[in-house]
Amino acid sequence: MTDIAPSKPAPNPSLSLQGISRHYGDVQALNDISFDLAEGEILCLLGASGCGKSTLLRLIAGIEDPDRGEIRLAGQLVSDQSAHVEPEARGIGFMFQDYALFPHLSVADNVAFGLKGWSRAETRARVSEMLDMAGISALADRFPHMLSGGESQRVALARALAPRPGLLLMDEPFSNLDQGLRATVRAETLSLLHQMRVGTIIVTHDPQEALAVADRIVLIRDGRIEAMGTPRGLYNDPPTAYTARFLGPGTGLPGRIQNGNLVTPLGQFAAPGLQDGQSAEAFFRPQALSLCAADQGGYPARVLRREFLGAQDRLTLALEDTADTDCSGIKVQLDLPAASVDQATASQQVDHLGLRLDPAAVHIFATGPQPEAAKS
Numbered sequence: 001m002t003d004i005a006p007s008k009p010a011p012n013p014s015l016s017l018q019g020i021s022r023h024y025g026d027v028q029a030l031n032d033i034s035f036d037l038a039e040g041e042i043l044c045l046l047g048a049s050g051c052g053k054s055t056l057l058r059l060i061a062g063i064e065d066p067d068r069g070e071i072r073l074a075g076q077l078v079s080d081q082s083a084h085v086e087p088e089a090r091g092i093g094f095m096f097q098d099y100a101l102f103p104h105l106s107v108a109d110n111v112a113f114g115l116k117g118w119s120r121a122e123t124r125a126r127v128s129e130m131l132d133m134a135g136i137s138a139l140a141d142r143f144p145h146m147l148s149g150g151e152s153q154r155v156a157l158a159r160a161l162a163p164r165p166g167l168l169l170m171d172e173p174f175s176n177l178d179q180g181l182r183a184t185v186r187a188e189t190l191s192l193l194h195q196m197r198v199g200t201i202i203v204t205h206d207p208q209e210a211l212a213v214a215d216r217i218v219l220i221r222d223g224r225i226e227a228m229g230t231p232r233g234l235y236n237d238p239p240t241a242y243t244a245r246f247l248g249p250g251t252g253l254p255g256r257i258q259n260g261n262l263v264t265p266l267g268q269f270a271a272p273g274l275q276d277g278q279s280a281e282a283f284f285r286p287q288a289l290s291l292c293a294a295d296q297g298g299y300p301a302r303v304l305r306r307e308f309l310g311a312q313d314r315l316t317l318a319l320e321d322t323a324d325t326d327c328s329g330i331k332v333q334l335d336l337p338a339a340s341v342d343q344a345t346a347s348q349q350v351d352h353l354g355l356r357l358d359p360a361a362v363h364i365f366a367t368g369p370q371p372e373a374a375k376s
């Protein structure tokens with residue numbers, strides 16, 4: 001792709017959702033969704049299958065209307081109980097999971113398709129500019145069946161961006177690409193989106209993808225917003241246990257609050273805001289643990305499984321019971337840089353390793369109801 005500045009600045013692409021709800025029969029697909037999209041921001045709508053992501057895209061696009069709530073584009077009300085602006089009048093670009101290229105049109109004609117009302121000269125210039133920006137000028141005369149998956153994705157992106165939409169909606173845009181191609185196409189797509197400063201909502205169920213591409217993530221769970229924040233913020237400081245687990249691997253150690261601390265087999269951790277007697281868990285990622293020899297004071301553990309992940313080894317360990325702690329069934333995961341895996345830890349038979357947990361990387365989540373005394 002070449003770096004050519006767009007000839008005209010994109011219009012303000014901001015989107016505002018206020019209290020959006022939608023049901024189908026007994027299914028509450030979306031419940032009270034509110035967030036804004038800043039100009040040029042790339043936001044990932046992330047969530048498990050069936051959580052309501054596609055429904056929200058359809059409502060924003062205007063293919064369906066919400067039961068309650070308001071949708072504004074660049075400050076203009078486009079959807080509420082009394083207003084409905086038609087999809088084609090919303091100035092939104094849509095990129096489908098399967099790209100939906102028109103098979104009987106050439107690449108150039110596919111890209112030109114949305115340029116309704118443009119003169120022939122303007123259309124020709126814009127198509128040429130978009131093909132160039134997407135790095136597909138050489139494919140202009142080909143038809144969709146003559147394109148690879150990565151090329152089809154670029155054509156679909158160029159077609160969606162050609163009319164200078166105020167907002168771009170992308171439904172699982174990288175899921176049809178094989179693993180090798182995905183990272184490259186993703187990087188090229190982001191570069192083009194940043195260059196054009198078009199606000200974009202990307203739907204994905206893949207946390208790694210959301211962490212890699214988003215300026216901000218909105219995590220949806222059963223039709224509600226579970227969490228919203230930057231990738232680093234949500235990963236490093238997850239507001240809920242569900243968020244922590246959805247975004248990456250980790251272990252939750254159960255315990256109970258005593259004197260303001262959560263007491264677990266791997267130590268005590270300050271638990272501000274939780275009442276004594278409350279059951280809670282200490283959640284941590286594999287990288288929060290480190291290994292030491294069993295006689296160096298770490299918590300005793302046994303290696304159960306080792307997976308080679310390329311840059312690191314992931315060990316699964318079982319905590320051992322000690323004189324005063326019953327750890328039956330508690331397993332933890334630990335990542336070691338491959339280069340540091342020595343003979344001892346590489347052997348799956350090794351018993352009696354010591355585990356240390358970085359207290360700064362521990363997140364405390366309540367796991368049960370508040371104790372009775374705390375409610376009154």
Ligand SMILES: Nc1ncnc2c1ncn2[C@@H]1O[C@H](COP(=O)(O)OP(=O)(O)OP(=O)(O)O)[C@@H](O)[C@H]1O
Pocket residue numbers: 024027028029047048049050051052053054055056205
């Ligand atoms: N037209 C419809 N009629 C009935 N139920 C629907 C309809 N569209 C969506 N639903 C239901 O609404 C809920 C949300 O569906 P939606 O397709 O928005 O989820 P999603 O997060 O996009 O899932 P996926 O990642 O699998 O595409 C689901 O329970 C789904 O079965």
